[in-house]
Amino acid sequence: MIWLAYGFFILGLFFLTFGVIGLIRFPDLYTRIHPAGKGGTAGGLSIFIGLMIYSGLSALTLRLALISLFILITSPVASHVIARGALESGIKPWQQKDKKQ
Amino acid sequence: MKIGQLEKINSIIITFIFLMLLWYLFTFSLDPFSLLLGGAFSLVIALATYDLFIEKEEKVQRGILPRFELFIFYLLILLWEIYLGSFNVVYRVITMKINPGIIKIKTKLGSKLGRALLANSITLTPGTVAIDLKDDELFVHWLVMDTSDSNQAAKQIKGNFEAQLGRIFY
Numbered sequence: 001m002i003w004l005a006y007g008f009f010i011l012g013l014f015f016l017t018f019g020v021i022g023l024i025r026f027p028d029l030y031t032r033i034h035p036a037g038k039g040g041t042a043g044g045l046s047i048f049i050g051l052m053i054y055s056g057l058s059a060l061t062l063r064l065a066l067i068s069l070f071i072l073i074t075s076p077v078a079s080h081v082i083a084r085g086a087l088e089s090g091i092k093p094w095q096q097k098d099k100k101q
Numbered sequence: 102m103k104i105g106q107l108e109k110i111n112s113i114i115i116t117f118i119f120l121m122l123l124w125y126l127f128t129f130s131l132d133p134f135s136l137l138l139g140g141a142f143s144l145v146i147a148l149a150t151y152d153l154f155i156e157k158e159e160k161v162q163r164g165i166l167p168r169f170e171l172f173i174f175y176l177l178i179l180l181w182e183i184y185l186g187s188f189n190v191v192y193r194v195i196t197m198k199i200n201p202g203i204i205k206i207k208t209k210l211g212s213k214l215g216r217a218l219l220a221n222s223i224t225l226t227p228g229t230v231a232i233d234l235k236d237d238e239l240f241v242h243w244l245v246m247d248t249s250d251s252n253q254a255a256k257q258i259k260g261n262f263e264a265q266l267g268r269i270f271y
Binding site (some may be wrong): 021035041042072076087 | 127199233
C-alpha cells in the first residue's frame with residue numbers, strides 16, 4: 001500500500017516537472033497556460049491522492065479529499081482568469097505559421 | 102409570501118448544516134465548547150450568506166440537493182480525463198507538436214452552475230482551456246487544433262461531460 005502512495009508521489013512530481021518544462025518551452029501565454037494549469041492540477045491531485053493512501057482511512061483522509069476538491073474548483077478558474085484577461089487586453093494567440101519568422 | 106418565507110428558512114438551514122459539517126470535518130472533536138463555537142459561527146454566517154450560497158433559480162430547478170450519486174460518477178470521469186489530459190500535455194511538451202487556436206462552441210446546458218462546471222471541466226481536459234463564457238457560447242483555446250468546424254470541435258471538446266452534467270443540472 002505504501003508503495004502505491006510513493007507511486008502517486010512520483011507521478012505527481014512527474015506532472016509538475018513537465019508542467020514547468022512546458023512553461024519554459026511553449027511559445028506564448030495561451031499555450032503556456034496549458035502545462036501550467038494542467039501540470040499543477042494533475043500533479044497536486046496525484047500528491048494528495050498519494051497522501052490519502054499514505055494516511056489510511058481517517059479524518060485526515062476526508063480533509064485531504066476536501067482540499068483536492070477545492071484544487072479542482074480553483075485551478076481552472078485561475079486559468080480562465082489569466083486567459084480572459086490576456087484576450088481582453090488584446091494579446092494575439094501564437095499560431096503555427098508564426099514559427100517561420 | 103408564505104412560500105418565500107419557507108424557502109428562506111430552508112436555505113438558511115441547508116447553509117447552516119453544510120457549514121457545520123465542514124467545521125466538524127476540520128476540527129474533528131466532539132468537545133461541547135468546540136461544537137458550540139462552530140454552531141454559533143455557522144449560524145451567523147448562514148444568516149449572512151444564505152442568499153449567495155444557494156442561488157434562487159438553481160433551487161427552483163432541482164429541488165434541494167443535486168443528484169449526489171451522479172455527481173460522484175461525474176467526478177470519477179473527470180479524474181480519469183484529467184490524467185489522460187495531463188499525459189497528452191506532457192507528450193506535447195516533449196515533442197512540441199502544437200497547432201494552437203481559439204474556437205467558439207455552443208453549449209446546450211441551461212443552468213448557470215452547469216455551464217460554469219462545463220467550462221471548468223473543459224479547462225481540465227486534454228489541451229483545452231475555456232477562456233470566456235457568454236450566454237451559451239464558450240470561447241476555447243485549443244492546443245492542437247484538429248478542425249476549424251465549430252460543431253465538430255464542440256463534439257470533440259465537450260466529450261461526454263455535457264451529457265453527464267445535463268443529467269445532474271437540468
